[in-house]
Amino acid sequence: MTIFKVAAVLLTGFFVGLTLEGIARKIIARVQRRYGPPWYQNFIDVFKALSKHGFSHGWIFDFGVLMALGGVIATLSFVPLGNLVAFPGLDNVFVVLYLFAVGALGMAMGMVGSGNPNASIGVARALTQMLGYEVPYLVSLAAIIFYYKTSSISNLMNLQADSWNLFKMPIGAAVAFISLMGMLGKKPFDTPIAPAEIASGPMVELSSKYMGLLMLMHTFSIFVEISLFVDIFLGGGSYLVFLLKFTVVWIIATLISAVLPRFRIEQVVKFYWRVPLGLAFLQAFFVLIGWVF
Amino acid sequence: MSYERTIWEKIADNLRSRSMWMLHYCTGCGAVELPPSMTSRFDMERLGMGPMATPRQADIFLITGYLSVKTLRRVIYTYEQMPDPKYVVGFGSCTINGGIYYDSYATINRVDYYIPVDLYIAGCMPRPEAIFEAFTELMRMIRKGEAIGWKKYKENYEWYKQNQLKSLGEVYVHDEFHE
Numbered sequence: 001m002t003i004f005k006v007a008a009v010l011l012t013g014f015f016v017g018l019t020l021e022g023i024a025r026k027i028i029a030r031v032q033r034r035y036g037p038p039w040y041q042n043f044i045d046v047f048k049a050l051s052k053h054g055f056s057h058g059w060i061f062d063f064g065v066l067m068a069l070g071g072v073i074a075t076l077s078f079v080p081l082g083n084l085v086a087f088p089g090l091d092n093v094f095v096v097l098y099l100f101a102v103g104a105l106g107m108a109m110g111m112v113g114s115g116n117p118n119a120s121i122g123v124a125r126a127l128t129q130m131l132g133y134e135v136p137y138l139v140s141l142a143a144i145i146f147y148y149k150t151s152s153i154s155n156l157m158n159l160q161a162d163s164w165n166l167f168k169m170p171i172g173a174a175v176a177f178i179s180l181m182g183m184l185g186k187k188p189f190d191t192p193i194a195p196a197e198i199a200s201g202p203m204v205e206l207s208s209k210y211m212g213l214l215m216l217m218h219t220f221s222i223f224v225e226i227s228l229f230v231d232i233f234l235g236g237g238s239y240l241v242f243l244l245k246f247t248v249v250w251i252i253a254t255l256i257s258a259v260l261p262r263f264r265i266e267q268v269v270k271f272y273w274r275v276p277l278g279l280a281f282l283q284a285f286f287v288l289i290g291w292v293f
Numbered sequence: 294m295s296y297e298r299t300i301w302e303k304i305a306d307n308l309r310s311r312s313m314w315m316l317h318y319c320t321g322c323g324a325v326e327l328p329p330s331m332t333s334r335f336d337m338e339r340l341g342m343g344p345m346a347t348p349r350q351a352d353i354f355l356i357t358g359y360l361s362v363k364t365l366r367r368v369i370y371t372y373e374q375m376p377d378p379k380y381v382v383g384f385g386s387c388t389i390n391g392g393i394y395y396d397s398y399a400t401i402n403r404v405d406y407y408i409p410v411d412l413y414i415a416g417c418m419p420r421p422e423a424i425f426e427a428f429t430e431l432m433r434m435i436r437k438g439e440a441i442g443w444k445k446y447k448e449n450y451e452w453y454k455q456n457q458l459k460s461l462g463e464v465y466v467h468d469e470f471h472e
Contacts, residue, residue, distance in 0.1 A: 203350065205349055
């Protein structure tokens with residue numbers, strides 16, 4: 001039974017994730033008053049990339065790409081999608097956070113293994129940015145875990161039956177959403193892959209299959225990040241309700257990113273450690289003195 | 294000239310024609326016609342095309358304008374770094390016969406001697422309408438399996454290399470980025 005549930009989660013990640021990325025391209029095009037590509041453009045892109053004949057840069061590079069994809073797939077199978085939970089009882093916040101680092105480190109290792117200085121700069125920027133958004137995100141998450149006295153994502157979801165955490169702890173939800181923009185690498189925080197400055201950063205040496213696998217890894221990691229936000233802040237519900245909430249969050253993030261320019265890396269970290277971190281501590285203080293709506 | 298393709302290669306060619314990522318080598322004046330083709334007025338992205346940052350990720354290689362002896366070396370480097378089904382589009386008259394610079398001491402008159410060009414766009418410079426005409430033609434050629442410059446380059450590598458050496462002396466680039 002578990003294997004079917006895992007397959008269902010992964011297929012959802014693949015189809016819904018790639019479709020929503022195509023829709024995001026369409027939305028950005030409409031914001032810029034263009035027609036935009038068809039919604040299935042990202043499926044074509046992935047399969048085209050897999051069909052080309054590319055170059056390897058040594059076994060560290062190959063292994064890093066596989067580790068990145070495998071790590072993110074493993075993470076995704078632990079994330080509950082509404083009432084579709086592949087591993088009941090194991091869907092813990094800490095399990096997801098630890099497993100998620102495997103994918104990020106695999107990508108860092110593989111891309112640095114390509115030997116291109118632009119890739120090293122991109123990876124350094126990505127890890128610096130991670131330092132920026134993880135701290136406020138984890139402080140706001142810690143406040144929630146303290147309030148409910150549980151760190152199981154399913155329990156957190158069910159305990160919001162009366163009112164969503166978005167309304168109970170609005171400041172914490174805002175902090176988590178700003179951190180989510182950084183995790184997704186959306187526009188004000190797309191410093192690691194800045195195509196005009198460092199030639200798309202970590203992806204600089206990726207050709208063909210490697211590009212296709214990394215695009216899939218990106219899709220799955222987007223799915224994990226937004227799913228965590230939806231599960232923890234936007235309440236529970238059935239599978240379809242979950243997908244609806246997911247779509248709304250993704251479209252809002254896309255619309256915000258469509259109109260913003262890019263931060264420099266030190267501006268990213270300064271911003272995250274000043275505004276969202278301060279707000280996250282404020283929220284934690286409110287939770288400690290019992291001001292929860 | 295046409296090659297036999299298996300059913301998988303036909304499917305792959307269909308996908309490749311719908312998702313062309315381009316690398317533009319903006320040596321000459323031709324690059325100025327690309328921003329209007331990419332942005333709101335003509336919107337290249339609706340054909341699945343888009344600019345890419347590096348040769349590793351790109352499928353089509355635009356040579357936008359004349360090449361000098363110095364830039365031809367970089368073009369050959371870049372072309373050989375691209376992964377395999379790769380297509381070259383020559384922009385404007387300069388890539389066909391040297392254009393208005395045909396009698397300059399340092400201009401390459403025919404790019405086709407050095408790397409295989411799949412499609413030329415005549416004009417000085419071609420308007421975005423001409424560029425779109427060319428791209429839809431290139432999509433048709435890829436679907437039918439007629440854009441086979443990359444296979445020609447492999448089969449006639451000695452001939453191309455000999456032409457490159459004859460014009461350039463050596464293909465190696467000596468500057469601070471390549472040594």
